Amino acid sequence: MKGSDIEIQKEVLTNYFNKYLFKTQSQLITELGVSVNGRIPKNINSVIIKRIINQVPKDVLGNFLIKSIRIQNNILKESLSFSQISYCDILKENWEDSSLYKSLNKEFLFAIFTSDKDDKDDLLFKEIIFWKMSNDDLEYASRFWEHTKEVIKTGDYSNFITLKNDFICHVRTKGRNNHDVLITPQNTFQPKRCFWLNAKYIYNQLFDI
Numbered sequence: 479m480k481g482s483d484i485e486i487q488k489e490v491l492t493n494y495f496n497k498y499l500f501k502t503q504s505q506l507i508t509e510l511g512v513s514v515n516g517r518i519p520k521n522i523n524s525v526i527i528k529r530i531i532n533q534v535p536k537d538v539l540g541n542f543l544i545k546s547i548r549i550q551n552n553i554l555k556e557s558l559s560f561s562q563i564s565y566c567d568i569l570k571e572n573w574e575d576s577s578l579y580k581s582l583n584k585e586f587l588f589a590i591f592t593s594d595k596d597d598k599d600d601l602l603f604k605e606i607i608f609w610k611m612s613n614d615d616l617e618y619a620s621r622f623w624e625h626t627k628e629v630i631k632t633g634d635y636s637n638f639i640t641l642k643n644d645f646i647c648h649v650r651t652k653g654r655n656n657h658d659v660l661i662t663p664q665n666t667f668q669p670k671r672c673f674w675l676n677a678k679y680i681y682n683q684l685f686d687i
Contacts (some may be wrong), residue, residue: 486537491538591603652672
C-alpha cells in the first residue's frame, strides 16, 4: 500500500477516535453502551477501544494493529502480549512467515489511557499515537525470535529471553494456570507462553526517551 493511502487511513482513524478523547472510562462506558454488570473488568480499556473500532470501516482497520495501553505516573504499567508460541509449529517457520514478524511489521495505533495517580481507577482516554517499529529494531526482534526457536529446538526451556534481560522483547507464560500446557517437540509438556514487547521499550519509543 502506498504511503499516501496509509496517511489517509490514519486521518480516518484519528477522526473516529478524536470524539472520544479526554473522557474518562466511566464516561465512555456510558456513551458507548458498554455493559459491565456492576463490576468493571480488568480489560475495560480494550473493551472500550473495540467498541470504537467497530464503527470504523474494515478496509481501514486491516493495515493497523490497535492496542490500548495504561500509563500511570508516567510509567507504562504492562508489557504488550502477542501471539501464543506453538512449541512444535515454530520449528517449521521462518522469521518473515511468523506471526510475530507480521504483527511487529504493521503500523501500530496505541490508544493511551492515563492517570497521574497509581490508585486512580477511572482513567482518562488521553490520546492516540501511531507508531511503526524501525528496521533496526525489527532486526533485533528477529534475533530474539531465532533465539526462542533455538531454545525450543534444544529443549532448554529455562533459557528464554525474559524481562530481566532488558531486551526489546521477552518470552513469558500466559496460561490460565500451571496446568495450562502445550506439547513440545520433545514430547513433554510446557506451560503456555507468548511473545511480549517490553513496556520500557514501548514507552521510550512513544515518548522519545
